[in-house]
Amino acid sequence: MRLGGKVGRDSLAGRLTENASEPGFEFKPDQPYAELWMGTHPTNPASLHSSPSTLLSKHLESHSELLGSGTEGQTEGHVPFLFKVLTCKQALPLQIHPNKELAKKLHEEDPEKYPDINHKPEIAVCLSPSFLGFASFRPYNQIISFLTKTPEIANLSGDIKNKIDQFAKNPTGDVLREVWEGFLRLSDDESVVKQYAERVLKEGVEAFKDFSGEGFSDREKENLLKAIKLSKEYYHGDGGLFSTLFFLNLVELKKDEGIYVGADGPHAWLEGEIVELMAISDNVLNVGFTPDEDKDDPSLVSKTVTCQSKTPTELKLISQIFSKSQKGQSKVYKVPFEEFSILKISNDDVLIPFDGPAIAIVSSGTWDISGEKAEEGSCWFVGAGTEVEFERERKEGGEDAQVWIAFYDADAEKDEVGEK
CATH class of the missing domain: 2.60.120.10 (Jelly Rolls)
Structure with a gap:
C-alpha cells in the first residue's frame, strides 16, 4: 500500500488483492490500495495458495527445474523479475534506477541503502482507460521552450539561469545534466513553484499559448495542466514539478498501450492503473514528489542519467x-x-x-x-x-x-x- 493509491474497490490493485492474497486477508473498503506485488521479492514474497505458510521461493529452491533458464544470475529460488499491478491517483516519487555499473559502485559504498548490484529497467502497460506518467528526457528543443518561455524562471538563482543560457546555446546531454541538477536542488516548499502552479491554473491552457510544435498539441497542453493540478493538490511547491514538467516527457497511455523505461531513465507515474514489470532490485534514487529528507543527493542523481532525449513514440512498446x-x-x-x-x-x-x-x-x-x-x-x-x-x-x-x-x-x- 502507498498513500498514492485509490480507496477500496475504486482501486484495481485493491480489488485484485481480494483474491490474490492469502486466506484470511481482510479487505478494507476505506483504505487506499496502490500496489499488488507478485514474485519472490523478500520485501513482499508470494506464498503457495495450497500452503500459505510456504513461500514460493522456498518451494522453488527444492524444485529448481521450474525456473529453467530463468535461474541464470539469480539468487537460488527466486523468480528473475518483479510483477506488479499499480493504481495511483497522485504522483508517485520521481525516481531513477541506476544502471549495472553504478549499482555495483553504490552497493560497494553503501550496501545498506543499495542492497544489490542489479539494474532495474521497467515495463508498464495501461489497464485503465488512460494513464499519465513522466518518463525520460524530452527532446532538447522542448526543454528549451519551457526554460525560456516560463516567466517564473526569472525568480530562480543566477547559477541556474546561467546554466540555462549555456544549454540554450549548446544543447548537449552534459550541459543538460548540470541544468537538471540545479532544478533537483529545489526544495519541497519552493515559493517560485507555487507561483507557477497558481498562475497556470488561473490561466488554464492559455498559459502554454507560446508553446508550439511537437509535444505541445492541444491534448498535450491539457495533460500538462492536469499534471499541475495534481501537483498542487498533493505536492504544492515541490521542486519535482519543475524537474519533471520542464524536462521529461508527459506520456499518456491508452488501455493496453505499453511503455519501456531504461535503467537510467527518470520517471514519475501520475494517474491511472498499470501492470508493471521490472528487474528484482531495491536500488532506487528518489528526487522529487517526496519530502526533502527522503531525496537523494542531486549530484549523485545527475551522474546516474545519460540525459539522452526520447519522444513518447520511442518509449512506447509495440x-x-x-x-x-x-x-x-x-x-x-x-x-x-x-x-x-x-x-x-x-x-x-x-x-x-x-x-x-x-x-x-x-x-x-x-x-x-x-x-x-x-x-x-x-x-x-x-x-x-x-x-x-x-x-x-x-x-x-x-x-x-x-x-x-x-x-x-x-x-x-x-x-x-x-x-x-
Whole structure:
C-alpha cells in the first residue's frame, strides 16, 4: 500500500488483492490500495495458495527445474523479475534506477541503502482507460521552450539561469545534466513553484499559448495542466514539478498501450492503473514528489542519467501476436532486452511452454486455467516447460476478460523478447 493509491474497490490493485492474497486477508473498503506485488521479492514474497505458510521461493529452491533458464544470475529460488499491478491517483516519487555499473559502485559504498548490484529497467502497460506518467528526457528543443518561455524562471538563482543560457546555446546531454541538477536542488516548499502552479491554473491552457510544435498539441497542453493540478493538490511547491514538467516527457497511455523505461531513465507515474514489470532490485534514487529528507543527493542523481532525449513514440512498446500462442489470442509486448517480457491473453488460447518461469494474473473476467477456475485477482506461477491452456467463461454483455503474464523465455523469437 502507498498513500498514492485509490480507496477500496475504486482501486484495481485493491480489488485484485481480494483474491490474490492469502486466506484470511481482510479487505478494507476505506483504505487506499496502490500496489499488488507478485514474485519472490523478500520485501513482499508470494506464498503457495495450497500452503500459505510456504513461500514460493522456498518451494522453488527444492524444485529448481521450474525456473529453467530463468535461474541464470539469480539468487537460488527466486523468480528473475518483479510483477506488479499499480493504481495511483497522485504522483508517485520521481525516481531513477541506476544502471549495472553504478549499482555495483553504490552497493560497494553503501550496501545498506543499495542492497544489490542489479539494474532495474521497467515495463508498464495501461489497464485503465488512460494513464499519465513522466518518463525520460524530452527532446532538447522542448526543454528549451519551457526554460525560456516560463516567466517564473526569472525568480530562480543566477547559477541556474546561467546554466540555462549555456544549454540554450549548446544543447548537449552534459550541459543538460548540470541544468537538471540545479532544478533537483529545489526544495519541497519552493515559493517560485507555487507561483507557477497558481498562475497556470488561473490561466488554464492559455498559459502554454507560446508553446508550439511537437509535444505541445492541444491534448498535450491539457495533460500538462492536469499534471499541475495534481501537483498542487498533493505536492504544492515541490521542486519535482519543475524537474519533471520542464524536462521529461508527459506520456499518456491508452488501455493496453505499453511503455519501456531504461535503467537510467527518470520517471514519475501520475494517474491511472498499470501492470508493471521490472528487474528484482531495491536500488532506487528518489528526487522529487517526496519530502526533502527522503531525496537523494542531486549530484549523485545527475551522474546516474545519460540525459539522452526520447519522444513518447520511442518509449512506447509495440505489441504483436505471440509466436508461442497456438490460437493467436495472446499478444506479446516487444522489449529491447531478453531479461523479462509481458503478454496479454484476451481469449481462449494455449501457450507453448516457456523455458523459464512465468507469473500470470487474471485482471478481468473468469477463466479456466488448465482445468481450474480462476477469477479476477487469481495469481498463478507457471513453471518452465509447462503448457498452459486458457479458456474464458462467456457471460452475457460481452464482459471484458484479460490475463496478463510476466515471463522469461530465452527460446522465444528475438524480435519478440529482445537480445540479452
